[in-house]
Amino acid sequence: MSESSVTKPAPVRRKLSAGPLSRGDKWFFRTTSIAANFAFVLVAFILIFLFLQAAPALSSQGLPFITGSIWDSSADPIIMQIGPMIWGSVLIGAVGVVIATPLSISLAYLIVYMLPNRLASLATNLVDLLAALPSVIIGLWGLFVFSPVAAEWGATLNTYLGWFPLFNVSSADNGFGGSPFIAGWIVAIMIVPIITSITREVFSQLDRDLINGALALGGSRLSTLRRVILPTSSGAIVGGILLGLGRALGETVAIFYVLQLTFEINWGQILEPKGGAVASMILAKFGEATAAEVSGLMASGLVLFVITLIINFVASVIVNRAQPWRKN
Amino acid sequence: MSFEPRPTVQPWARVNKSRRAEIIFAALVPLAIAIALIAFGFDRNLTLVGVFLPIQVVSASVVGYRAFGRRGVGDAALIVFVFFLASFVLVLLASVVTSLVTQGSKALSWSFVTQNNIYVSNTTSLDYGGVGHAIVGTLMIVGLTTLVTVPLGIAMAIYLTQSQSKIKNLVRTLTQAISGLPSVVAGLFVFSMVLTFSWEKSGIMGSMALLPLMLPTVARVAEEALRLVPVDLRYAALALGAPNYRAFFQVILPAAKSGIITAILLGVARIIGETAPLLLTVPINNGTSWNIFSGSIMTLPAYIYGYLSSLFSTSQNRAWGGALVLMIIVAVLFTTTRILSRPKSMKSKPTKQKASK
Numbered sequence: 001m002s003e004s005s006v007t008k009p010a011p012v013r014r015k016l017s018a019g020p021l022s023r024g025d026k027w028f029f030r031t032t033s034i035a036a037n038f039a040f041v042l043v044a045f046i047l048i049f050l051f052l053q054a055a056p057a058l059s060s061q062g063l064p065f066i067t068g069s070i071w072d073s074s075a076d077p078i079i080m081q082i083g084p085m086i087w088g089s090v091l092i093g094a095v096g097v098v099i100a101t102p103l104s105i106s107l108a109y110l111i112v113y114m115l116p117n118r119l120a121s122l123a124t125n126l127v128d129l130l131a132a133l134p135s136v137i138i139g140l141w142g143l144f145v146f147s148p149v150a151a152e153w154g155a156t157l158n159t160y161l162g163w164f165p166l167f168n169v170s171s172a173d174n175g176f177g178g179s180p181f182i183a184g185w186i187v188a189i190m191i192v193p194i195i196t197s198i199t200r201e202v203f204s205q206l207d208r209d210l211i212n213g214a215l216a217l218g219g220s221r222l223s224t225l226r227r228v229i230l231p232t233s234s235g236a237i238v239g240g241i242l243l244g245l246g247r248a249l250g251e252t253v254a255i256f257y258v259l260q261l262t263f264e265i266n267w268g269q270i271l272e273p274k275g276g277a278v279a280s281m282i283l284a285k286f287g288e289a290t291a292a293e294v295s296g297l298m299a300s301g302l303v304l305f306v307i308t309l310i311i312n313f314v315a316s317v318i319v320n321r322a323q324p325w326r327k328n
Numbered sequence: 329m330s331f332e333p334r335p336t337v338q339p340w341a342r343v344n345k346s347r348r349a350e351i352i353f354a355a356l357v358p359l360a361i362a363i364a365l366i367a368f369g370f371d372r373n374l375t376l377v378g379v380f381l382p383i384q385v386v387s388a389s390v391v392g393y394r395a396f397g398r399r400g401v402g403d404a405a406l407i408v409f410v411f412f413l414a415s416f417v418l419v420l421l422a423s424v425v426t427s428l429v430t431q432g433s434k435a436l437s438w439s440f441v442t443q444n445n446i447y448v449s450n451t452t453s454l455d456y457g458g459v460g461h462a463i464v465g466t467l468m469i470v471g472l473t474t475l476v477t478v479p480l481g482i483a484m485a486i487y488l489t490q491s492q493s494k495i496k497n498l499v500r501t502l503t504q505a506i507s508g509l510p511s512v513v514a515g516l517f518v519f520s521m522v523l524t525f526s527w528e529k530s531g532i533m534g535s536m537a538l539l540p541l542m543l544p545t546v547a548r549v550a551e552e553a554l555r556l557v558p559v560d561l562r563y564a565a566l567a568l569g570a571p572n573y574r575a576f577f578q579v580i581l582p583a584a585k586s587g588i589i590t591a592i593l594l595g596v597a598r599i600i601g602e603t604a605p606l607l608l609t610v611p612i613n614n615g616t617s618w619n620i621f622s623g624s625i626m627t628l629p630a631y632i633y634g635y636l637s638s639l640f641s642t643s644q645n646r647a648w649g650g651a652l653v654l655m656i657i658v659a660v661l662f663t664t665t666r667i668l669s670r671p672k673s674m675k676s677k678p679t680k681q682k683a684s685k
Contacts (some may be wrong), residue, residue: 022571024571024573024574025571025572025573027573028571028572028573028576029491029572031483032483032484032486032487032490032491033487033491033493034483035479035480035483035484035486035487036483036484036487036488036491036493036496036499037499038480038484038543039484039499039502039503039506039543040499040502042506042540042543043502043506045517046509046513046517046540049517049520049521049524050513050516050517050520052520052524053520053523053524102413103413103414103416103417106409106410106412106413106414107413107414107417109410110410110411110414114407114410123414123418125666126418126421127417128662129421129659129662130417130421132597132598132658132661132662133424133601133655133658134600134601134602134603134629134654134655134658135511135601135602135603136601136603136629136632136633136636136651136654137424137428137601137632137651137654137655138424139636140632140636140647140648140651141423141424141427141428143636143637144427144431144644145423145424145427146423152373153373156371156373156374160374189417189420192417218399220396220399220400220402220403221402221403221406221407222399222402222403222405222406223399223402225406243508246508247508249510250508250509250510250511250512250513251510252510252511252512252603252604253511253603253604253629253633257636257637279510279512279513279604282512282516283512283604283607283608286607286608294523297516298516298520301512301513301516301517304510304512304513305509305510305513308508308509308510308513309505309509311508312504312505312506312507312508312509313501313502313505315505315508316500316501316502316504316505317501319504320497320500320501320504
């Protein structure tokens with residue numbers, strides 16, 4: 001008995017696999033996976049076509065394209081450098097995020113932990129409505145209604161906190177319109193719904209036992225928020241902020257109307273009517289652009305796309321990791 | 329020592345009567361001070377932030393201290409700040425909506441919605457000319473995008489919920505990353521294709537530029553909708569011998585119908601106001617055009633954009649009117665999604681606390 005078992009080799013472990021059984025299923029799954037891979041194709045196409053058209057400008061301008069701060073279409077050879085625009089986008093995005101984060105966390109806290117159900121769903125709907133507002137409408141409102149008010153805020157800030165470098169201006173005679181401060185507010189209004197919805201979701205999915213435990217130990221609302229709620233949900237909140245930052249960098253039309261575009265780097269005087277934004281610059285220059293300038297604009301778009309894609313990708317990874325209940 | 333009946337203590341009642349009066353008092357005093365100061369001509373913003381907010385925090389803290397001791401102080405400050413910041417957002421939203429309605433209603437009339445913009449100059453009275461041509465163009469361009477994007481997005485959602493693929497998470501992450509695609513880049517992308525293949529700018533190019541903006545929204549919301557369908561339904565269908573595609577079309581899709589419609593409507597709402605891609609890829613037109621495959625065609629966002637920076641007040645009114653029309657379309661779409669996604673039975677109250685883990 002033992003000899004026979006030695007001579008016979010143990011059977012190879014079979015791999016169990018269940019493929020689609022019918023032809024219809026095969027096509028069904030093939031179609032869906034083609035559709036899913038379209039996401040990769042789309043990103044690749046955007047990169048390829050933008051690069052094709054941007055190549056002349058990139059090769060003629062070189063590295064100063066993103067570091068320099070001159071745009072002279074009448075010079076020969078043409079000079080195109082978008083340093084101030086990139087920095088301006090970052091500055092506006094930072095101002096927007098700094099304004100939007102406390103607003104969003106307050107809203108999410110209010111909705112999840114303080115309001116009764118009916119009011120909470122009303123507030124959720126209002127925030128979603130804010131997200132549905134087209135940016136051209138925000139731009140219209142920003143130009144005619146909000147800018148004068150925000151300029152007034154800027155003047156007040158400058159009067160009382162002008163000693164602080166951030167709120168300093170070279171001369172109050174220039175007025176306070178068209179500043180990165182105002183553009184930052186506009187951007188903040190557009191990213192509040194993004195950060196709020198992610199924060200709200202993670203707040204509402206928090207383990208209630210954690211919170212009840214903290215309350216049972218004698219914690220107050222404040223200490224529960226600081227020691228329990230915020231630390232456990234910080235990952236998702238950071239992801240939401242990054243998603244908002246990505247949106248802020250790409251915001252085009254709304255900023256176009258409220259910002260004074262200047263090809264001169266404004267390092268941090270956010271009340272100065274002098275700023276930049278890559279996306280708005282593309283829109284502003286597109287109408288009367290020569291062929292060489294169009295190539296420069298394509299290169300600007302490529303730079304913007306790469307920056308926002310990286311930020312959004314990192315943000316999505318963080319958000320997905322912080323929301324394990326979304327995976328199936 | 330006589331026996332006294334104990335007062336009925338309700339430990340769960342946070343607020344008793346005298347406390348309630350205290351709270352109302354604490355809420356009204358800072359408001360009264362602020363209104364008085366503004367009435368006397370102090371700076372509005374400074375009063376709000378520099379006087380009203382600190383007094384409100386102090387008065388709330390006093391109430392909190394009397395009710396809960398030291399831990400009430402921090403709570404009171406937290407509640408005041410949360411309410412202040414959250415209501416600030418709502419004030420901004422209200423400001424957008426009210427200014428749209430008040431300014432836009434000046435231009436809005438039946439002729440404004442139906443007429444086109446031929447023979448309209450900056451000084452033409454608001455009785456003539458309108459956004460009819462822009463509505464037609466927007467509906468056609470957005471409609472074409474929707475026709476292409478919806479099957480694609482739903483197929484993506486099926487892949488994300490039903491396949492066993494290993495790169496599923498990567499696809500999901502990438503889709504979410506694309507949802508942050510700057511709209512001007514989408515426009516530039518299509519314009520670069522126009523340049524590369526020497527095509528012609530037209531309505532269909534605008535549709536192409538809107539596709540990458542709509543796709544992630546449709547895919548993500550449809551994925552959520554499909555995920556809400558209990559997986560047992562699918563298994564039951566498969567166990568009865570249905571192939572996967574019939575299980576999807578006859579069981580899952582009908583069950584997720586309202587969620588899918590929500591996905592479509594949210595996608596449309598996302599792109600209907602997109603301006604930059606259309607400015608870059610669609611030539612504008614003052615007349616009505618029914619042809620999106622060649623020639624110029626007008627869209628609502630482009631109409632608003634064109635009149636926005638004008639110095640003439642009638643032209644600005646036209647911009648507001650166009651914006652109001654756009655907002656009404658968005659609001660209708662939005663309200664429909666809310667009605668569709670409302671929980672079916674109102675008897676089982678939706679609890680905020682879902683089962684964790």
